[in-house]
Amino acid sequence: MEANKTLLQLQSLNKQYGNDEPAIKDIDLILPQGQVLALIGPSGAGKSTLIRCINRLVEPTSGKVWLDNQEVTGLSKNSLRRVRRKMGMIFQEYALVERLTVMENVLSGQLGYVGFWQSWLRRFPQATIEEAFRLLDRVGLSQFPDQRADALSGGQRQRVGIARALLQNPDLLLVDEPTASLDPKTARQIMRLITELAQERGLGVILNIHDVQLAQRFAQRIVGLNQGSIVYDGSPNGLDANTLTDIYGEEDWTTPQEVEA
Numbered sequence: 001m002e003a004n005k006t007l008l009q010l011q012s013l014n015k016q017y018g019n020d021e022p023a024i025k026d027i028d029l030i031l032p033q034g035q036v037l038a039l040i041g042p043s044g045a046g047k048s049t050l051i052r053c054i055n056r057l058v059e060p061t062s063g064k065v066w067l068d069n070q071e072v073t074g075l076s077k078n079s080l081r082r083v084r085r086k087m088g089m090i091f092q093e094y095a096l097v098e099r100l101t102v103m104e105n106v107l108s109g110q111l112g113y114v115g116f117w118q119s120w121l122r123r124f125p126q127a128t129i130e131e132a133f134r135l136l137d138r139v140g141l142s143q144f145p146d147q148r149a150d151a152l153s154g155g156q157r158q159r160v161g162i163a164r165a166l167l168q169n170p171d172l173l174l175v176d177e178p179t180a181s182l183d184p185k186t187a188r189q190i191m192r193l194i195t196e197l198a199q200e201r202g203l204g205v206i207l208n209i210h211d212v213q214l215a216q217r218f219a220q221r222i223v224g225l226n227q228g229s230i231v232y233d234g235s236p237n238g239l240d241a242n243t244l245t246d247i248y249g250e251e252d253w254t255t256p257q258e259v260e261a
């Protein structure tokens, strides 16, 4: 893979909900292949909106998004569905189907990609099923393919979400608050898993995360948002008291400190 090749480009991206103040304002961003970028910022800064504008779960008001040199904004619904396969999404709330098993949830990432009757009958290609087993093994769930989702812990649920996102073999992972509902140790394990998998597979990652220490520890690049604008874009080490104050204001952040895994 060519180093530093652009995977994702955002140009003057704006989103305004109704007549409110814009949630994101003129965002320009280039994500190279294989880079893990953490979006940080106070509540309401526009992190989720930015992530969701990339795959048009939220429709941008103006501006452009390109993935692999293809413009995502402006695509018809059908073409968008095809391009979205390259963008795996991992959510805070896991978005699992409670009464389905781990394996069924992982395979559900394929619904819409296989034919309607095939998916209705839950008949997935053998190669897909084998890949799903490999992924479950990789995320540490090889013991649980038949466990119902509602019987899993938070960390296990997030592992299912990760396997489901990876089964579609994306180039980009969009990760929205993956650790918000997890205890600190599980949160670190999940962040480690996501970033290791990204490295193994050469994936670009944009992740929205509240925890500055986790962002610093696991991301290669930090983008700080404040009121919908980028106020910091640089290395994790460059986050000093001044930049954190730019991002969060005077009181809203804690001094980064080393935390044991």
Ligand SMILES: Nc1ncnc2c1ncn2[C@@H]1O[C@H](COP(=O)(O)OP(=O)(O)OP(=O)(O)O)[C@@H](O)[C@H]1O
Pocket: 017, 020, 023, 041, 042, 043, 044, 045, 046, 047, 048, 049, 050
């Ligand atoms: N569906 C919506 N309709 C109207 N306003 C919205 C909607 N979603 C978000 N907003 C507003 O847009 C702004 C940015 O919200 P967003 O959720 O993107 O921020 P965030 O940085 O992800 O916040 P948090 O960390 O609390 O999740 C906020 O003012 C929010 O109230």
